Amino acid sequence: MITRRSVLKAIPLTAAALVYGREEWAFAAGEVSIPQLQLRNGVMMPRLGFGTYALRDEVCTESVADAIVAGYRLIDTATVYLNEEAVGAGIKRSGIDRKKLFVTSKVWVDDSGYERAKRAFQTSLDKLQLEYLDLYLIHRPRGDVKGSWRAMQELNAEGKIRAIGVSNFNPAQLASLTEGATTLPVINQVETHPFFQEKAEFASLKTVGVSMEAWAPFAEGRGGMFTNPVLQRIATKHGKTVAQVILRWHYQRGVVAIPRSSNPEHRRENLRIFDFTLDGDDVSRIAALDQHKSEFPEWT
Ligand SMILES: NC(=O)c1ccc[n+]([C@@H]2O[C@H](COP(=O)([O-])OP(=O)(O)OC[C@H]3O[C@@H](n4cnc5c(N)ncnc54)[C@H](OP(=O)(O)O)[C@@H]3O)[C@@H](O)[C@H]2O)c1
Numbered sequence: 327m328i329t330r331r332s333v334l335k336a337i338p339l340t341a342a343a344l345v346y347g348r349e350e351w352a353f354a355a356g357e358v359s360i361p362q363l364q365l366r367n368g369v370m371m372p373r374l375g376f377g378t379y380a381l382r383d384e385v386c387t388e389s390v391a392d393a394i395v396a397g398y399r400l401i402d403t404a405t406v407y408l409n410e411e412a413v414g415a416g417i418k419r420s421g422i423d424r425k426k427l428f429v430t431s432k433v434w435v436d437d438s439g440y441e442r443a444k445r446a447f448q449t450s451l452d453k454l455q456l457e458y459l460d461l462y463l464i465h466r467p468r469g470d471v472k473g474s475w476r477a478m479q480e481l482n483a484e485g486k487i488r489a490i491g492v493s494n495f496n497p498a499q500l501a502s503l504t505e506g507a508t509t510l511p512v513i514n515q516v517e518t519h520p521f522f523q524e525k526a527e528f529a530s531l532k533t534v535g536v537s538m539e540a541w542a543p544f545a546e547g548r549g550g551m552f553t554n555p556v557l558q559r560i561a562t563k564h565g566k567t568v569a570q571v572i573l574r575w576h577y578q579r580g581v582v583a584i585p586r587s588s589n590p591e592h593r594r595e596n597l598r599i600f601d602f603t604l605d606g607d608d609v610s611r612i613a614a615l616d617q618h619k620s621e622f623p624e625w626t
Pocket residue numbers: 376377378379380402403465493494515516540541542543544545546547552569570584585586587588589592593595596
């Protein structure tokens with residue numbers, strides 16, 4: 327009889343992983359497959375993805391294509407990253423069936439409001455050479471966000487976006503946006519990492535059924551993240567790298583992380599987090615690293 331345990335024994339962890347929320351196993355064409363999170367509207371989202379901020383032109387296209395070949399299925403971009411064309415070219419170059427991907431983009435502040443958001447969405451689709459998006463987010467809580475949300479609700483109802491959400495919203499901004507809304511956000515993409523854990527924000531999102539996604543899951547290495555002695559000791563204990571410990575911590579918290587890397591080895595390293603577990607002691611030590619403040623004050 328084929329059981330989960332026998333499958334685990336027979337197949338290296340790099341080749342199989344459980345899809346949560348559905349009792350089945352997923353086998354990706356690449357080197358790894360990634361557990362999924364069920365969003366409030368039922369859409370399944372990979373719990374680990376690939377970020378593309380600051381990746382441009384050929385570096386972006388090649389990084390996205392290679393990330394997909396390596397096993398990433400969630401690709402995160404935004405209008406303001408000015409790389410949607412390069413991301414779209416990377417998707418095409420990977421040769422993957424588009425339906426197997428989960429593509430996110432975001433409407434920028436300058437495009438807020440009903441009409442502008444609709445136009446911006448179509449421009450993003452055209453640049454990405456896609457027929458629909460899996461997730462579309464309001465990038466920042468500025469401008470006419472209620473107008474943007476009305477546009478996004480319609481696009482969602484028309485099937486052009488599978489799920490809609492927000493980014494960088496605090497609980498009060500989220501409550502204001504959803505007052506009178508017909509569709510509630512599935513996710514809030516926020517800065518969170520071991521130095522800025524946002525525990526209260528996470529708890530507050532849980533109470534309203536909104537999932538949390540981590541941008542800058544490594545804080546871009548700021549604050550000495552990759553050389554932190556506590557993280558280094560935990561990494562040594564598990565025979566893993568600091569990056570893998572951080573991503574495993576996000577995963578065990580139930581937060582979707584979207585690390586970015588222009589380095590093919592780092593991209594693969596960052597996928598290999600499903601074959602070890604942080605224990606209670608590790609989790610308490612990482613909890614103590616919280617400095618309760620952003621590593622990106624210039625962005626707030
Ligand atoms: N919604 C928002 O407002 C918002 C804001 C910022 C970012 N984001 C999204 O979140 C994604 C991730 O955030 P981010 O790109 O700012 O930063 P990040 O993922 O926290 O850090 C990226 C940095 O980590 C390094 N790195 C990656 N893997 C590594 C490894 N295994 N070992 C050592 N170094 C490693 C990369 O260098 P190498 O390239 O050399 O590997 C790069 O310098 C973005 O790309 C974007 O999609 C959203």
